[in-house]
Amino acid sequence: MTVAWDKTLLVGDVGGTNARFAIAHMINGKPVLEHHESFKGADHPTFLGAVQAFIDGCEVKPSAGVIAVAGPVTDGEIDLTNSHWRLSEAQLETLGLRPARLINDFEALAWGAPVVPKDELASLGGPDEGDPESAIAVLGPGTGFGVSALIRDGRGGEMAMPSEGGHACFAPGDPIEDEILRILRRRYDRVSIERLICGPGLLNMHRALAEIDGRETHIDDPAEITAQALEDPRSPCGATLARFCAILGAVAGDIALTTGARGGVYIAGGIAPRIRPLLQASPFRERFERKGRFTDYMKAIPTRVILHKHAALLGAARVAFADAG
Secondary structure (H helix, E strand, C coil), rough: CCEECCEEEEEEEECCCCEEEEEEEEEEEEEEEEEEEEHHHHHCCCHHHHHHHHHHCCCCCCEEEEECCCEEEEEEEEEECCCCCCCHHHHCCCCCCEEEEEEEEHHHHHHHHHHHHHEEEEEEECCCCCCCCCCEEEEEECCCCCEEEEEECCCEEEEEECCCHHHHHHHCCCCCHHHHHHHHCCCCCCEHHHHHCCCHHHHHHHHHHHHHHHCCCCCCCCCHHHHHHHHCCCCCHHHHHHHHHHHHHHHHHHHHHHHHHCEEEECCCCCHHCCCHHHCCCCCHHHHHCCCHHHHHHHHEEEECCCCHHHHHHHHHHHHHHCCC
């Protein structure tokens, strides 16, 4: 028998470039999404206008909603880190969404990762399963670099932990990365993980590596680096992407240690699925495990790429239905 929840709820996932919305239902204890729509931030002067445009296109209007946003939520308000949009829960309620809630996008991914179907996860090494009673970590590059964790208490309780871990300091892992840091310090003074591991960061890294190698580069679009790397992994762009994957692995390992994520580490964001073949062939897992006395600890942690395009919406739906009671 199929058991459905009769509430119609709006869920959203808003990043620095795109805003994705859907209607969520709960069926047999699992969130189900329908009526997906995507809006480009550049096409809508205000965040509220994009939400209104989505609601206007819904045959059945949602009564409440949860929107995941790229940045810290403070007192129910968000000023997106990599976008001109601003929004508050009070503004959302003027659209008839009661309650309305804003959460960090990677907090939503922490809730969503455990309910992503297994066929929409790709292994990056490690065992098939982690410790089911331990925390999981979710992180990944897109327009920026997000970090979160889902903490488990061993008795069935879970709590998502949003963070701004992408703005922690970058830690070089070898002499080349020492040089990358030195070069970027001329521009940024303080170099965070996000200065390297995201779309704009890929361009920073490519330019730094070109300087180290004593060659010029005229590339000014991260997408061009990715395209050339996928076409020829032995090209300078291929070397940039391999270094990008290696540093991502090192960062993922640091976050796993920090959060005690023996339940698994999930790589999310828009970049990882697109570069999956190179990511799986890269030093990602070697750098993930390379943690000195804790190498064996790291070997027991599975690492996966989330391929599901709407994992954050699934997580937002879990939060929405919990709020709706």
